Amino acid sequence: MTARLTLSLDAMGGDNAPEMVIRGAELALERFPDLHFLIFGREEQIAPLIVPGSILAKASEIRNAPDVVGSDAKPSVALRGGRSSSMRLAIDAVRSGDASGVVSAGNTGALMAMAKFVLHTVPGIDRPAIASFFPTQRGESVMLDLGANLECDEENLVQFAIMGDVFARAVLGLQRPSIGLLNVGVEGQKGHEHIRRAATLLRESGMPLDFRGFVEGDDIGAGTVDVIVTDGFTGNVALKTAEGTAKLIGLFLRESFKSSLLSRIGYLLSQPAIKRLRSRVDPRRYNGAMFLGLNGIVIKSHGGTDAFGFANAIGVAADLCMQGFIDRIKDEIQNLTLEASNQKAAAL
Amino acid sequence: MTARLTLSLDAMGGDNAPEMVIRGAELALERFPDLHFLIFGREEQIAPLIVPGSILAKASEIRNAPDVVGSDAKPSVALRGGRSSSMRLAIDAVRSGDASGVVSAGNTGALMAMAKFVLHTVPGIDRPAIASFFPTQRGESVMLDLGANLECDEENLVQFAIMGDVFARAVLGLQRPSIGLLNVGVEGQKGHEHIRRAATLLRESGMPLDFRGFVEGDDIGAGTVDVIVTDGFTGNVALKTAEGTAKLIGLFLRESFKSSLLSRIGYLLSQPAIKRLRSRVDPRRYNGAMFLGLNGIVIKSHGGTDAFGFANAIGVAADLCMQGFIDRIKDEIQNLTLEASNQKAAAL
Structure with missing residues (x-):
């Protein structure tokens, strides 16, 4: 029932990152004690925020990402130049299967462009x-x-x-x-x-x-x-x-x-x-x-949110992962579009 | 300063017409005692709503209009078939100069189509x-x-x-x-x-x-x-x-x-x-x-409003009429577009 679920977090996205992201992850652990986080970002900024031996320290792993996608970066520029950004590496972790979903409070356009590029859309979308x-x-x-x-x-x-x-x-x-x-x-x-x-x-x-x-x-x-x-x-x-x-x-x-x-x-x-x-x-x-429509759970948090808000965004990701949302949406889309194309074919 | 201002009212438009329109006109007279109304609609329905000798009776004149534009009528249909409607005749009164502006709580699309057809847009719009x-x-x-x-x-x-x-x-x-x-x-x-x-x-x-x-x-x-x-x-x-x-x-x-x-x-x-x-x-x-942009003041009241709301719509019409709004807007548009075209010409 409560298999360990891993989410990747873009620690550098949002107005009050990385503090807000780290505090948000702590809050989320109160509601979902079985969560595990891969925290992507500048290690030297993130490490001091996590108390050694704390619940979060035990439930997370910092993965260093040297670059940060700017909040006003053009999506195309972020996509080309942001390969070592916290945002991109956090998405890559979903692709590789290291994480079941990703949460970011960063630049929406860049996140969408990267997520689309890395994860692709599901068939039919x-x-x-x-x-x-x-x-x-x-x-x-x-x-x-x-x-x-x-x-x-x-x-x-x-x-x-x-x-x-x-x-x-x-x-x-x-x-x-x-x-x-x-x-x-x-x-x-x-x-x-x-x-x-x-x-x-x-x-x-x-x-x-x-x-x-x-x-x-x-x-x-x-x-x-x-x-x-x-x-x-x-x-x-x-x-x-x-x-x-x-x-x-x-x-x-x-x-x-x-x-x-x-x-x-x-x-x-x-x-x-x-x-x-x-x-x-x-x-x-x-x-x-x-x-919605990608081969992976990607949750965008409001950039101006605080730890409480970010914890809720993590909660949405956790809920959807636990429900096997991606497989469900794939099945449903296949069924619905199949049914529709059958109907279309019958009507021709 | 307070020359008598005449507004034409479409008494048949709105969910609670004509009662709401008549009560609204009464309320508006409390704020604008010098207003005069041409009330367009079915005389047999409107006349019983106005107490003989009342302030409204003295400040208004009923003009019979046999037809009513339905709230779901298509604008093109209303335009062709609604020549004897309360809405159309109320707009015609602005065109003829009998009224300085018109207020209707009727069908928005029909009102716009008729107002455009009867009053035309001002030059430059x-x-x-x-x-x-x-x-x-x-x-x-x-x-x-x-x-x-x-x-x-x-x-x-x-x-x-x-x-x-x-x-x-x-x-x-x-x-x-x-x-x-x-x-x-x-x-x-x-x-x-x-x-x-x-x-x-x-x-x-x-x-x-x-x-x-x-x-x-x-x-x-x-x-x-x-x-x-x-x-x-x-x-x-x-x-x-x-x-x-x-x-x-x-x-x-x-x-x-x-x-x-x-x-x-x-x-x-x-x-x-x-x-x-x-x-x-x-x-x-x-x-x-x-x-905005027509050769005449046309005010649309919300269809679901009550007498208080309709009186406010009358107030907007009265304000704009008293300010000579149509002449002002014509002048401004001429000035602005003239200035812009001069600039454009200079830039070529």
């Missing part, structure tokens, strides 16, 4: 997508793509729907996730042509997906569907808009409570409620986006 | 855009396009920036609004090609705009810039995502306060603060989107 889950009125939902593919055609969107379906079943434990395509209206004639074509494909594909048609921006928070499919440009804007709105309301809430003495007292009494609210919308809780 | 203002951490900002143009090229985006600049100066009273292009990163190489080209045009145009480059989704709530420029698809998704997130957090807040007795007491004491918060994020306060 042209382009990987970034997926994450977030709170809704009905519980939690999954959205993809969150920024890997700015331009998508209908085939990409259909593949995202398939990957989102499998991801939602794995991380949210749903039997049959409902799927919606993000659009500017629910009527059939609205939106970009490739979105309408994707809807037609999903409806007529014969794949056993619970496709519910179009959803709009407010359906994200409402939790109208379990999986929201969109291109990487729109998904990225939507995700960040939601984060910005949550921050804005948090600020308004604090300001409102300071507006009178009675409110200040109310605020003090309401501390548990406010703490509870804060925890429910805490972006660190939802930290850890999955690069 | 190819396509009108939908603009609205919303709360931010720094005050209020303007965003456009919110859904009129799903596909935009760089020229459209540049025109939106110009219109947004003039709109922000008029409705937010800013001297020199800062302008940002919505993108998935602030670095120059990110995003769709037409967005990058629009940034180059805005930087090199020589127009006296305070263009700040790219902004991301979380900059909307942060209020990083005064004017956010984007295509209608992205703008619509961002706006609705923000609305959905605000609703979600409101729900979480209520649930959190109910989670313990102490929190319930805190909630009671905090009522003024919570009321204040609710009012700050109340979408009805920000109701009234402007169709």
Whole structure:
């Protein structure tokens, strides 16, 4: 049941690396005591952060990587020049089988480019997508793509729907996730042509997906569907808009409570409620986006997160590894696309 | 100073029309006592809603319109078949000069199609855009396009920036609004090609705009810039995502306060603060989107709003009319584009 699971960590990625990564690994060990880490980065910076004889020291191994991928490095440049970077070597460890998955808080574009180059996509998927889950009125939902593919055609969107379906079943434990395509209206004639074509494909594909048609921006928070499919440009804007709105309301809430003495007292009494609210919308809780569609578990942590957030990203990686997610997604994609191509062939 | 201003109202548009429109007109008169309304719609439905001898009765005139544009009518169909609709006749009144502006809570696509057909765009603008203002951490900002143009090229985006600049100066009273292009990163190489080209045009145009480059989704709530420029698809998704997130957090807040007795007491004491918060994020306060770029003031109210929200949409129309907004925007666009073409000519 609890076979030792090894994850590789890019210790040098993120605003507060490597401290944040090391503290995050320690926190993750509290939840997953059987984890083992390969920590990639500059040994002279990492070694002093790990107390000899500590739980982390026993559960990890530092692997020296001389280079660091800059947070503003162009993906193509990082790919060519970053062969001895902590990010690249951490991904290589997944390829070689030394690790079951990798977690990095570094440059998203570079991580995607390297992961694609090293791990390749699974059969049936042209382009990987970034997926994450977030709170809704009905519980939690999954959205993809969150920024890997700015331009998508209908085939990409259909593949995202398939990957989102499998991801939602794995991380949210749903039997049959409902799927919606993000659009500017629910009527059939609205939106970009490739979105309408994707809807037609999903409806007529014969794949056993619970496709519910179009959803709009407010359906994200409402939790109208379990999986929201969109291109990487729109998904990225939507995700960040939601984060910005949550921050804005948090600020308004604090300001409102300071507006009178009675409110200040109310605020003090309401501390548990406010703490509870804060925890429910805490972006660190939802930290850890999955690069879906690759031959390996690659989890991107938010660059600005802290140890608590990074530990959650490690948790997502651990969950997916323990569920044999990559094999599951391969099987599902094969089954779904096979079924779809049979249907297509039958229709011709 | 307070010359009588006439607005035409589409009494039949919106979920709770015509009652909501009539009550909204009454509320608007409290704030703008010098307003006069031409109320278009089915006389037999509208007349019973107006108390004879009331302030509204004295300040309005019902103009019978036998037809109603359905909320799900296709714009092209509404344009061809809706010549005797309340929406169309209300727009015609602006064209004829009977009214200075029109307010409708009806079908957005039909309203845009009819307004474009009847009023035409101002010189220098190819396509009108939908603009609205919303709360931010720094005050209020303007965003456009919110859904009129799903596909935009760089020229459209540049025109939106110009219109947004003039709109922000008029409705937010800013001297020199800062302008940002919505993108998935602030670095120059990110995003769709037409967005990058629009940034180059805005930087090199020589127009006296305070263009700040790219902004991301979380900059909307942060209020990083005064004017956010984007295509209608992205703008619509961002706006609705923000609305959905605000609703979600409101729900979480209520649930959190109910989670313990102490929190319930805190909630009671905090009522003024919570009321204040609710009012700050109340979408009805920000109701009234402007169709920018037309030869006439056309304000779209949210279809699901109530009388309070509709009165705010009337308020936006009244504000813009009193400021001679259409002439201002015409002048500014002429000046800006003239300046830009001079610069272009000089550069050749």
